[in-house]
Amino acid sequence: MQIPFLSFTPQHQPIREEVLAALTRVYDAQWYILGQEVANFEAAYAAFNQTAYCVGVANGLDALHLALKALGVGPGDEVIVPSNTYIATWLAVTQVGATPVPVEPNAATFNLDPARVEAAITPRTRAIMPVHLYGQACEMTALMALAQRHNLLVVEDNAQAQGATADGQLTGSFGHANGTSFYPGKNLGALGDAGAITTNDDALNQKLRSLRNYGSQKKYYNEIVGYNSRLDEMQAAVLSLKLQHLAEWTRQRQAVAALYNQHLAGVGDLILPTVATGSTHVYHLYVVRTAHRQELQQHLTSQGIGTLVHYPVPPHRQEAYAGLTMAEGRFPIAEALAATCLSLPMWPGMTEEHVAAVASAMRHFF
Numbered sequence: 001m002q003i004p005f006l007s008f009t010p011q012h013q014p015i016r017e018e019v020l021a022a023l024t025r026v027y028d029a030q031w032y033i034l035g036q037e038v039a040n041f042e043a044a045y046a047a048f049n050q051t052a053y054c055v056g057v058a059n060g061l062d063a064l065h066l067a068l069k070a071l072g073v074g075p076g077d078e079v080i081v082p083s084n085t086y087i088a089t090w091l092a093v094t095q096v097g098a099t100p101v102p103v104e105p106n107a108a109t110f111n112l113d114p115a116r117v118e119a120a121i122t123p124r125t126r127a128i129m130p131v132h133l134y135g136q137a138c139e140m141t142a143l144m145a146l147a148q149r150h151n152l153l154v155v156e157d158n159a160q161a162q163g164a165t166a167d168g169q170l171t172g173s174f175g176h177a178n179g180t181s182f183y184p185g186k187n188l189g190a191l192g193d194a195g196a197i198t199t200n201d202d203a204l205n206q207k208l209r210s211l212r213n214y215g216s217q218k219k220y221y222n223e224i225v226g227y228n229s230r231l232d233e234m235q236a237a238v239l240s241l242k243l244q245h246l247a248e249w250t251r252q253r254q255a256v257a258a259l260y261n262q263h264l265a266g267v268g269d270l271i272l273p274t275v276a277t278g279s280t281h282v283y284h285l286y287v288v289r290t291a292h293r294q295e296l297q298q299h300l301t302s303q304g305i306g307t308l309v310h311y312p313v314p315p316h317r318q319e320a321y322a323g324l325t326m327a328e329g330r331f332p333i334a335e336a337l338a339a340t341c342l343s344l345p346m347w348p349g350m351t352e353e354h355v356a357a358v359a360s361a362m363r364h365f366f
């Protein structure tokens, strides 16, 4: 059985006519940038995320960059980031001229460890960027408490965890301004690039609306030096439709994860995902660990099963950050996770037959 790493078919086929009708509506309206579709989606996503405001932008990296910019983070500031995140978290910090300060994760949850975060705080620390990696909420209660104690800003990277909760509260609603991504493969995906910032602060909301649109709120009057990072009407119309299905798709991802947990328990040297007390996991990715990653991945490929590695090289070992001179071995947990993690097929609509076939191929390998 061929099992792709990701298939959109079960998500997109049932809503095909609705999506095409929405695209036709925008096409015929002849208004393509910052109109009613974007306003409607922003209202719907703010309601979904239980924040006062949502500002649509061009992609997830811009969402994080503009969030830091709006908060006034810049040169001379240190921003605490996970050592094992996707590169975009670090790039946002670099783009505002601040310095990323990596902190090692809890190896069991892949997420920032609050005790290590506290140990990394210096007089220059301005902000913490918790990343809800693979879809699991970070320990936000502890992180918010220590941010408050040290007077630090918090910008959540919620690109992978739309709908996850920490102690009952939604990710993307804790920090001062939080970024998310609607890249097609994310849990809520557009048909192209898209992203958003969520916040409860109206001054930030206004500033972000200006920053994303040339630093202008009134056409041709520019109050600040801004950017062009707008969500477009086509993507907003599609996102509004898909948002109505997100809760159901999340339930399906969680059901697939539960099946993997059953089928893979005790297989080989696999370490299965662990969910922290108080956190929920929306399984953007289902990531296992094994000392035999490369051979296992090759075996699964030969059986027609798609897998990926998120991520093979941690940011501090990327050529782009060679200038930060963080030697190999400096962040051993991030390096160990990068060397052993493997993401299995995960998409809403995967069946128990699919999961059983993946598990059977893995048992065969071991």
Ligand SMILES: *Cc1c(COP(=O)(O)O)cnc(C)c1O
Residues within 6 Å of the ligand: 059, 060, 061, 062, 085, 086, 088, 089, 131, 157, 159, 160, 180, 181, 182, 183, 193, 194, 195
């Ligand atoms: C996808 C992703 C981003 C960036 O989103 P884009 O829309 O691709 O720019 C940032 N952080 C994390 C953790 C991501 O997974």
